[in-house]
Amino acid sequence: MMREMYGLKVVEKTDEAKDAVTLVFDVSDKSLEGRFNFKAGQFIGITHNIKSEVVHRSYSISSDPNTSDRLAVSIKKVHEGRMSTFLVDQVNIGDELMVTPPAGNFYKEPESKRHHVMFAAGSGVTPMMSIIHHLSLKKPEDSITLFYWNQTFESSMFIKELKELSQTKKNFNLFLAFTKENLEVDEESNIFSLERVNDENLKTCYYNWSTTIDMPLFYLCGPEAYMNSVESFLSRRGFDEVQIRKESFLIGVKPTKSENTTTVSGEDELLVGDTENANTSRGGTCIATFDDETVEVVAKNDETVLEALLSAGESPPYSCMEGTCMACQCKVVEGVAEMPTESFLSDEEINERNVLSCQAYVRSNILKVDFDEF
Numbered sequence: 001m002m003r004e005m006y007g008l009k010v011v012e013k014t015d016e017a018k019d020a021v022t023l024v025f026d027v028s029d030k031s032l033e034g035r036f037n038f039k040a041g042q043f044i045g046i047t048h049n050i051k052s053e054v055v056h057r058s059y060s061i062s063s064d065p066n067t068s069d070r071l072a073v074s075i076k077k078v079h080e081g082r083m084s085t086f087l088v089d090q091v092n093i094g095d096e097l098m099v100t101p102p103a104g105n106f107y108k109e110p111e112s113k114r115h116h117v118m119f120a121a122g123s124g125v126t127p128m129m130s131i132i133h134h135l136s137l138k139k140p141e142d143s144i145t146l147f148y149w150n151q152t153f154e155s156s157m158f159i160k161e162l163k164e165l166s167q168t169k170k171n172f173n174l175f176l177a178f179t180k181e182n183l184e185v186d187e188e189s190n191i192f193s194l195e196r197v198n199d200e201n202l203k204t205c206y207y208n209w210s211t212t213i214d215m216p217l218f219y220l221c222g223p224e225a226y227m228n229s230v231e232s233f234l235s236r237r238g239f240d241e242v243q244i245r246k247e248s249f250l251i252g253v254k255p256t257k258s259e260n261t262t263t264v265s266g267e268d269e270l271l272v273g274d275t276e277n278a279n280t281s282r283g284g285t286c287i288a289t290f291d292d293e294t295v296e297v298v299a300k301n302d303e304t305v306l307e308a309l310l311s312a313g314e315s316p317p318y319s320c321m322e323g324t325c326m327a328c329q330c331k332v333v334e335g336v337a338e339m340p341t342e343s344f345l346s347d348e349e350i351n352e353r354n355v356l357s358c359q360a361y362v363r364s365n366i367l368k369v370d371f372d373e374f
Protein backbone atom coordinates (compact mmCIF):
# COMPACT_ATOMS: atom_id res chain seq x y z
CA MET A 1 0.00 0.00 0.00
CA MET A 2 1.55 3.31 -1.10
CA ARG A 3 1.40 6.24 1.27
CA GLU A 4 -0.02 9.41 -0.33
CA MET A 5 3.12 11.55 -0.89
CA TYR A 6 3.91 14.70 -2.82
CA GLY A 7 7.21 16.31 -3.84
CA LEU A 8 7.34 19.77 -2.21
CA LYS A 9 10.04 22.36 -2.86
CA VAL A 10 11.85 24.00 0.06
CA VAL A 11 11.64 27.76 -0.58
CA GLU A 12 13.09 29.07 2.67
CA LYS A 13 15.44 27.77 5.37
CA THR A 14 16.10 29.79 8.53
CA ASP A 15 18.05 29.11 11.70
CA GLU A 16 15.56 28.88 14.55
CA ALA A 17 17.95 28.16 17.45
CA LYS A 18 21.14 26.19 18.00
CA ASP A 19 20.82 23.00 15.90
CA ALA A 20 17.28 23.89 14.83
CA VAL A 21 15.91 25.18 11.53
CA THR A 22 12.61 26.11 9.98
CA LEU A 23 11.96 24.80 6.46
CA VAL A 24 9.23 26.47 4.42
CA PHE A 25 7.54 24.53 1.61
CA ASP A 26 5.73 26.07 -1.33
CA VAL A 27 2.22 24.54 -1.37
CA SER A 28 0.69 27.01 -3.82
CA ASP A 29 0.75 24.64 -6.84
CA LYS A 30 -2.84 24.15 -8.10
CA SER A 31 -2.14 20.47 -8.85
CA LEU A 32 -1.97 19.87 -5.07
CA GLU A 33 -5.71 20.65 -4.99
CA GLY A 34 -5.62 22.00 -1.45
CA ARG A 35 -4.18 18.77 0.02
CA PHE A 36 -1.76 20.84 2.10
CA ASN A 37 -4.39 23.10 3.65
CA PHE A 38 -3.93 22.45 7.33
CA LYS A 39 -5.48 23.01 10.72
CA ALA A 40 -3.63 24.48 13.69
CA GLY A 41 -1.58 21.86 15.55
CA GLN A 42 -1.37 19.37 12.65
CA PHE A 43 1.78 17.68 11.36
CA ILE A 44 3.15 16.38 8.05
CA GLY A 45 5.29 13.33 7.32
CA ILE A 46 8.65 13.57 5.53
CA THR A 47 10.15 10.51 3.84
CA HIS A 48 13.72 10.29 2.60
CA ASN A 49 16.25 7.64 1.71
CA ILE A 50 19.08 8.11 4.21
CA LYS A 51 22.13 5.85 3.90
CA SER A 52 20.12 3.31 1.85
CA GLU A 53 17.26 3.22 4.37
CA VAL A 54 13.84 4.76 3.79
CA VAL A 55 13.18 6.93 6.87
CA HIS A 56 9.75 8.47 7.57
CA ARG A 57 9.28 11.02 10.36
CA SER A 58 6.49 13.37 11.43
CA TYR A 59 6.96 17.14 11.93
CA SER A 60 4.44 19.56 13.40
CA ILE A 61 3.54 22.56 11.28
CA SER A 62 4.78 25.78 12.85
CA SER A 63 3.27 28.31 10.42
CA ASP A 64 -0.05 30.10 10.40
CA PRO A 65 -2.88 27.86 9.10
CA ASN A 66 -4.55 30.93 7.60
CA THR A 67 -1.85 31.32 4.91
CA SER A 68 -2.58 28.93 2.05
CA ASP A 69 0.59 29.11 -0.06
CA ARG A 70 3.28 28.23 2.48
CA LEU A 71 3.72 25.60 5.11
CA ALA A 72 6.61 25.58 7.59
CA VAL A 73 8.04 22.90 9.83
CA SER A 74 10.69 23.48 12.50
CA ILE A 75 13.13 20.74 13.28
CA LYS A 76 15.52 20.33 16.16
CA LYS A 77 18.47 17.99 15.67
CA VAL A 78 18.47 15.01 18.05
CA HIS A 79 21.72 13.24 18.93
CA GLU A 80 22.53 10.75 16.16
CA GLY A 81 19.04 11.26 14.72
CA ARG A 82 18.90 10.28 11.06
CA MET A 83 16.11 12.47 9.67
CA SER A 84 16.61 15.49 11.96
CA THR A 85 20.35 15.64 11.14
CA PHE A 86 19.59 15.35 7.43
CA LEU A 87 16.95 18.11 7.52
CA VAL A 88 18.99 20.51 9.69
CA ASP A 89 22.41 19.99 8.07
CA GLN A 90 21.85 18.90 4.49
CA VAL A 91 18.58 20.16 3.06
CA ASN A 92 18.85 23.45 1.16
CA ILE A 93 16.57 25.95 -0.57
CA GLY A 94 15.46 24.49 -3.92
CA ASP A 95 15.55 20.84 -2.73
CA GLU A 96 12.41 18.77 -3.12
CA LEU A 97 11.25 16.49 -0.30
CA MET A 98 8.58 13.79 -0.29
CA VAL A 99 5.84 14.87 2.10
CA THR A 100 2.56 13.33 3.30
CA PRO A 101 -0.45 15.68 3.75
CA PRO A 102 -1.28 17.26 7.11
CA ALA A 103 -2.78 14.99 9.77
CA GLY A 104 -3.52 15.04 13.49
CA ASN A 105 -6.06 16.60 15.80
CA PHE A 106 -4.07 18.12 18.65
CA TYR A 107 -6.19 21.28 18.45
CA LYS A 108 -9.97 21.33 18.20
CA GLU A 109 -11.81 24.59 17.75
CA PRO A 110 -13.76 25.24 20.98
CA GLU A 111 -17.31 26.50 20.66
CA SER A 112 -17.06 29.13 23.37
CA LYS A 113 -14.51 31.66 24.60
CA ARG A 114 -11.66 29.85 26.38
CA HIS A 115 -8.29 30.26 28.04
CA HIS A 116 -5.68 28.20 26.15
CA VAL A 117 -2.91 27.18 28.54
CA MET A 118 0.11 25.63 26.81
CA PHE A 119 3.00 23.67 28.32
CA ALA A 120 5.89 23.04 25.95
CA ALA A 121 9.43 21.79 26.35
CA GLY A 122 12.10 22.04 23.63
CA SER A 123 10.83 21.26 20.11
CA GLY A 124 7.42 20.60 21.71
CA VAL A 125 6.75 24.30 21.15
CA THR A 126 6.35 23.73 17.39
CA PRO A 127 2.65 22.74 17.27
CA MET A 128 1.93 25.56 19.77
CA MET A 129 3.20 28.07 17.20
CA SER A 130 0.53 27.29 14.61
CA ILE A 131 -2.11 27.23 17.36
CA ILE A 132 -0.95 30.62 18.69
CA HIS A 133 -0.98 32.08 15.13
CA HIS A 134 -4.47 30.72 14.59
CA LEU A 135 -5.89 31.90 17.92
CA SER A 136 -4.34 35.36 17.60
CA LEU A 137 -6.06 35.86 14.27
CA LYS A 138 -9.34 33.99 14.63
CA LYS A 139 -10.05 34.09 18.37
CA PRO A 140 -8.90 37.50 19.62
CA GLU A 141 -11.29 37.23 22.57
CA ASP A 142 -9.61 34.07 23.91
CA SER A 143 -6.64 34.19 26.29
CA ILE A 144 -3.40 32.34 25.54
CA THR A 145 -0.69 31.48 28.06
CA LEU A 146 2.48 29.60 27.12
CA PHE A 147 4.80 28.04 29.73
CA TYR A 148 7.93 27.11 27.80
CA TRP A 149 10.86 25.07 29.17
CA ASN A 150 14.32 24.95 27.58
CA GLN A 151 17.87 24.20 28.66
CA THR A 152 19.33 27.52 27.50
CA PHE A 153 18.37 30.67 25.60
CA GLU A 154 20.55 29.56 22.70
CA SER A 155 18.67 26.26 22.34
CA SER A 156 15.18 27.86 22.55
CA MET A 157 13.20 27.87 19.31
CA PHE A 158 11.05 30.91 18.36
CA ILE A 159 12.17 32.87 21.40
CA LYS A 160 12.37 36.24 19.59
CA GLU A 161 9.01 35.76 17.84
CA LEU A 162 7.30 34.71 21.08
CA LYS A 163 8.68 37.68 23.01
CA GLU A 164 7.47 40.03 20.28
CA LEU A 165 4.04 38.41 20.36
CA SER A 166 3.84 38.76 24.14
CA GLN A 167 4.61 42.47 23.78
CA THR A 168 2.20 43.15 20.92
CA LYS A 169 -0.76 40.86 21.72
CA LYS A 170 -2.65 41.77 24.86
CA ASN A 171 -4.20 38.31 25.19
CA PHE A 172 -0.88 36.36 24.95
CA ASN A 173 1.26 35.72 28.04
CA LEU A 174 4.68 34.10 27.86
CA PHE A 175 6.51 32.41 30.76
CA LEU A 176 9.99 30.98 30.24
CA ALA A 177 11.86 28.35 32.25
CA PHE A 178 15.54 27.49 31.70
CA THR A 179 17.25 24.50 33.27
CA LYS A 180 20.87 25.22 32.34
CA GLU A 181 21.09 29.03 32.30
CA ASN A 182 22.97 31.09 34.85
CA LEU A 183 20.26 33.76 35.23
CA GLU A 184 17.85 35.16 37.78
CA VAL A 185 14.09 34.64 37.88
CA ASP A 186 12.98 37.89 36.30
CA GLU A 187 9.45 39.00 35.39
CA GLU A 188 10.73 41.63 32.93
CA SER A 189 12.39 38.87 30.87
CA ASN A 190 9.40 36.53 31.31
CA ILE A 191 11.57 34.04 33.26
CA PHE A 192 9.61 32.26 35.99
CA SER A 193 11.79 29.25 36.83
CA LEU A 194 15.33 27.92 36.55
CA GLU A 195 14.45 24.33 37.31
CA ARG A 196 13.10 21.32 35.47
CA VAL A 197 9.35 20.89 35.72
CA ASN A 198 8.26 20.15 39.31
CA ASP A 199 5.28 20.75 41.59
CA GLU A 200 6.75 24.02 42.87
CA ASN A 201 7.12 25.72 39.48
CA LEU A 202 3.83 24.20 38.29
CA LYS A 203 2.20 25.92 41.27
CA THR A 204 3.70 29.21 40.00
CA CYS A 205 2.19 28.45 36.59
CA TYR A 206 -1.16 27.77 38.26
CA TYR A 207 -1.16 31.13 40.06
CA ASN A 208 -0.38 32.82 36.77
CA TRP A 209 -3.16 31.32 34.69
CA SER A 210 -5.90 30.74 37.24
CA THR A 211 -6.77 34.42 37.54
CA THR A 212 -8.87 34.25 34.39
CA ILE A 213 -12.39 32.88 34.68
CA ASP A 214 -12.68 31.17 31.27
CA MET A 215 -12.51 27.39 31.59
CA PRO A 216 -8.95 26.52 30.56
CA LEU A 217 -7.99 24.10 27.84
CA PHE A 218 -4.51 22.61 28.29
CA TYR A 219 -2.06 21.67 25.54
CA LEU A 220 1.02 19.61 26.43
CA CYS A 221 3.96 18.78 24.17
CA GLY A 222 7.46 17.67 25.12
CA PRO A 223 9.27 14.57 26.42
CA GLU A 224 6.98 11.93 27.93
CA ALA A 225 8.26 12.46 31.50
CA TYR A 226 7.64 16.21 31.19
CA MET A 227 4.07 15.72 29.96
CA ASN A 228 3.39 13.12 32.67
CA SER A 229 4.48 15.60 35.39
CA VAL A 230 2.25 18.36 34.03
CA GLU A 231 -0.71 16.02 33.52
CA SER A 232 -0.41 14.57 37.01
CA PHE A 233 -0.31 18.10 38.50
CA LEU A 234 -3.39 19.14 36.51
CA SER A 235 -5.40 16.09 37.53
CA ARG A 236 -4.43 16.59 41.20
CA ARG A 237 -5.74 20.15 40.85
CA GLY A 238 -9.05 18.68 39.73
CA PHE A 239 -8.94 19.44 36.01
CA ASP A 240 -10.80 16.97 33.85
CA GLU A 241 -8.96 14.89 31.26
CA VAL A 242 -11.24 16.27 28.52
CA GLN A 243 -9.57 19.65 29.12
CA ILE A 244 -6.09 18.22 28.51
CA ARG A 245 -4.65 17.54 25.05
CA LYS A 246 -1.24 15.96 24.52
CA GLU A 247 0.99 15.66 21.45
CA SER A 248 3.64 13.00 21.77
CA PHE A 249 6.82 13.18 19.67
CA LEU A 250 7.89 9.76 21.00
CA ILE A 251 11.60 10.53 20.57
CA GLY A 252 13.65 7.74 22.11
CA VAL A 253 10.51 6.06 23.48
CA LYS A 254 10.21 2.34 22.88
CA PRO A 255 6.86 0.67 22.18
CA THR A 256 5.73 -1.18 25.31
CA LYS A 257 4.16 -4.59 25.70
CA SER A 258 0.53 -4.39 26.76
CA GLU A 259 -0.61 -6.15 29.92
CA ASN A 260 -3.88 -7.01 28.16
CA THR A 261 -2.43 -9.75 25.97
CA THR A 262 -4.08 -13.15 25.78
CA THR A 263 -2.48 -16.33 24.58
CA VAL A 264 -4.20 -18.01 21.64
CA SER A 265 -2.65 -21.04 19.90
CA GLY A 266 0.56 -20.60 21.86
CA GLU A 267 1.08 -17.04 20.55
CA ASP A 268 0.57 -13.83 22.54
CA GLU A 269 -2.23 -11.72 21.04
CA LEU A 270 -3.78 -8.37 21.89
CA LEU A 271 -7.50 -8.32 21.10
CA VAL A 272 -9.50 -5.12 21.58
CA GLY A 273 -13.31 -4.82 21.77
CA ASP A 274 -15.90 -7.55 22.37
CA THR A 275 -13.10 -10.08 22.72
CA GLU A 276 -15.35 -13.03 23.63
CA ASN A 277 -16.69 -12.90 20.05
CA ALA A 278 -13.27 -12.96 18.39
CA ASN A 279 -12.75 -15.06 15.28
CA THR A 280 -9.66 -17.25 15.19
CA SER A 281 -8.43 -15.73 11.92
CA ARG A 282 -8.13 -12.21 10.50
CA GLY A 283 -10.40 -10.54 7.95
CA GLY A 284 -14.01 -9.39 7.84
CA THR A 285 -16.25 -6.42 7.21
CA CYS A 286 -15.06 -3.09 8.54
CA ILE A 287 -17.50 -0.22 9.07
CA ALA A 288 -15.60 3.00 9.69
CA THR A 289 -16.75 6.51 10.58
CA PHE A 290 -14.52 9.48 9.80
CA ASP A 291 -15.24 13.11 8.86
CA ASP A 292 -18.88 12.46 9.91
CA GLU A 293 -19.33 9.84 7.15
CA THR A 294 -19.64 6.08 7.56
CA VAL A 295 -18.23 3.65 4.99
CA GLU A 296 -18.20 -0.15 4.74
CA VAL A 297 -15.28 -2.10 3.30
CA VAL A 298 -14.03 -5.68 3.35
CA ALA A 299 -10.64 -6.25 4.97
CA LYS A 300 -8.72 -9.27 3.63
CA ASN A 301 -6.84 -11.42 6.12
CA ASP A 302 -3.50 -9.75 5.31
CA GLU A 303 -4.86 -6.17 5.34
CA THR A 304 -4.87 -3.78 8.27
CA VAL A 305 -7.99 -1.67 8.84
CA LEU A 306 -6.18 1.32 7.30
CA GLU A 307 -4.99 -0.67 4.26
CA ALA A 308 -8.52 -1.99 3.66
CA LEU A 309 -9.94 1.55 3.75
CA LEU A 310 -7.22 2.96 1.46
CA SER A 311 -7.60 0.02 -1.00
CA ALA A 312 -11.29 0.88 -1.25
CA GLY A 313 -10.40 4.48 -2.19
CA GLU A 314 -11.37 5.96 1.19
CA SER A 315 -9.43 8.77 2.91
CA PRO A 316 -9.22 8.13 6.66
CA PRO A 317 -6.68 10.14 8.67
CA TYR A 318 -3.15 8.67 8.73
CA SER A 319 0.46 9.59 8.19
CA CYS A 320 3.37 7.30 9.09
CA MET A 321 1.75 3.87 8.58
CA GLU A 322 4.30 2.60 11.10
CA GLY A 323 2.45 2.97 14.39
CA THR A 324 4.40 6.02 15.58
CA CYS A 325 2.47 9.18 14.71
CA MET A 326 -0.98 8.30 16.20
CA ALA A 327 -2.77 10.05 13.31
CA CYS A 328 -4.77 6.92 12.46
CA GLN A 329 -6.12 6.30 15.98
CA CYS A 330 -9.75 5.13 16.17
CA LYS A 331 -12.09 3.55 18.69
CA VAL A 332 -13.60 0.07 18.42
CA VAL A 333 -17.37 0.62 18.68
CA GLU A 334 -18.40 -2.97 17.94
CA GLY A 335 -16.58 -6.21 17.12
CA VAL A 336 -12.95 -7.13 17.67
CA ALA A 337 -9.65 -5.71 16.42
CA GLU A 338 -6.24 -7.31 16.79
CA MET A 339 -3.29 -5.06 17.66
CA PRO A 340 0.42 -5.91 17.94
CA THR A 341 1.26 -6.84 21.54
CA GLU A 342 3.82 -3.98 21.61
CA SER A 343 2.68 -0.50 20.62
CA PHE A 344 2.80 3.18 21.56
CA LEU A 345 -0.74 3.01 22.96
CA SER A 346 -0.94 2.82 26.76
CA ASP A 347 -2.90 0.07 28.51
CA GLU A 348 -5.36 2.77 29.56
CA GLU A 349 -5.96 3.73 25.90
CA ILE A 350 -6.35 0.07 24.95
CA ASN A 351 -8.84 -0.41 27.80
CA GLU A 352 -10.78 2.48 26.29
CA ARG A 353 -10.85 0.38 23.07
CA ASN A 354 -8.52 2.64 21.13
CA VAL A 355 -6.48 1.11 18.30
CA LEU A 356 -4.11 2.33 15.60
CA SER A 357 -5.78 1.48 12.32
CA CYS A 358 -2.43 1.11 10.53
CA GLN A 359 -1.58 -1.70 12.97
CA ALA A 360 -5.00 -3.24 13.61
CA TYR A 361 -6.58 -6.25 11.87
CA VAL A 362 -10.26 -7.22 11.81
CA ARG A 363 -10.93 -10.25 14.07
CA SER A 364 -14.75 -10.43 13.97
CA ASN A 365 -17.33 -10.79 11.22
CA ILE A 366 -18.06 -7.07 11.60
CA LEU A 367 -15.75 -4.48 13.12
CA LYS A 368 -17.09 -0.96 13.64
CA VAL A 369 -14.53 1.79 14.29
CA ASP A 370 -14.86 5.54 14.85
CA PHE A 371 -12.01 7.94 13.96
CA ASP A 372 -13.92 11.14 14.74
CA GLU A 373 -13.34 11.10 18.49
CA PHE A 374 -9.64 11.90 18.07
Ligand SMILES: Cc1cc2nc3c(=O)[nH]c(=O)nc-3n(C[C@H](O)[C@H](O)[C@H](O)COP(=O)(O)OP(=O)(O)OC[C@H]3O[C@@H](n4cnc5c(N)ncnc54)[C@H](O)[C@@H]3O)c2cc1C
Binding pocket: 043, 055, 057, 058, 059, 060, 061, 074, 075, 076, 077, 078, 079, 080, 081, 082, 083, 084, 085, 123, 126, 127, 248, 249, 250, 251, 252, 253, 254, 255, 324, 325
Ligand atom coordinates in the same frame (compact mmCIF):
# COMPACT_ATOMS: atom_id res chain seq x y z
C1 LIG B 1 3.30 13.86 15.67
C2 LIG B 1 4.77 14.19 15.77
C3 LIG B 1 5.19 15.50 15.56
C4 LIG B 1 6.56 15.83 15.66
N1 LIG B 1 6.94 17.13 15.45
C5 LIG B 1 8.25 17.46 15.56
C6 LIG B 1 8.67 18.84 15.38
O1 LIG B 1 7.87 19.73 15.12
N2 LIG B 1 9.99 19.13 15.48
C7 LIG B 1 10.93 18.15 15.77
O2 LIG B 1 12.13 18.48 15.84
N3 LIG B 1 10.55 16.85 15.96
C8 LIG B 1 9.24 16.49 15.85
N4 LIG B 1 8.87 15.17 16.01
C9 LIG B 1 9.90 14.14 16.23
C10 LIG B 1 10.41 13.64 14.85
O3 LIG B 1 9.36 12.94 14.18
C11 LIG B 1 11.58 12.65 14.98
O4 LIG B 1 11.23 11.65 15.90
C12 LIG B 1 12.86 13.32 15.43
O5 LIG B 1 13.24 14.33 14.50
C13 LIG B 1 13.99 12.26 15.52
O6 LIG B 1 14.06 11.57 14.31
P1 LIG B 1 15.47 11.11 13.72
O7 LIG B 1 15.26 10.28 12.49
O8 LIG B 1 16.36 12.29 13.58
O9 LIG B 1 16.04 10.25 14.90
P2 LIG B 1 16.22 8.67 14.98
O10 LIG B 1 17.27 8.26 14.00
O11 LIG B 1 14.91 7.98 14.92
O12 LIG B 1 16.76 8.59 16.47
C14 LIG B 1 16.18 9.42 17.48
C15 LIG B 1 17.00 9.44 18.74
O13 LIG B 1 16.37 8.57 19.62
C16 LIG B 1 17.19 7.50 19.89
N5 LIG B 1 16.34 6.34 19.66
C17 LIG B 1 15.78 5.94 18.51
N6 LIG B 1 15.04 4.85 18.71
C18 LIG B 1 15.12 4.58 20.03
C19 LIG B 1 14.58 3.59 20.87
N7 LIG B 1 13.78 2.63 20.38
N8 LIG B 1 14.87 3.63 22.19
C20 LIG B 1 15.68 4.57 22.69
N9 LIG B 1 16.22 5.55 21.96
C21 LIG B 1 15.95 5.54 20.64
C22 LIG B 1 18.38 7.58 18.94
O14 LIG B 1 19.56 7.12 19.54
C23 LIG B 1 18.43 9.04 18.62
O15 LIG B 1 19.19 9.69 19.59
C24 LIG B 1 7.51 14.81 15.94
C25 LIG B 1 7.09 13.50 16.13
C26 LIG B 1 5.74 13.18 16.04
C27 LIG B 1 5.31 11.74 16.26
Ligand code: FES
Binding pocket: 318, 319, 320, 321, 322, 323, 324, 325, 326, 327, 328, 329, 356, 357, 358, 359
Ligand atom coordinates in the same frame (compact mmCIF):
# COMPACT_ATOMS: atom_id res chain seq x y z
S1 FES C 1 -0.52 6.18 10.55
FE1 FES C 1 0.89 6.80 12.07
S2 FES C 1 0.32 5.55 13.77
FE2 FES C 1 -0.90 4.82 12.16
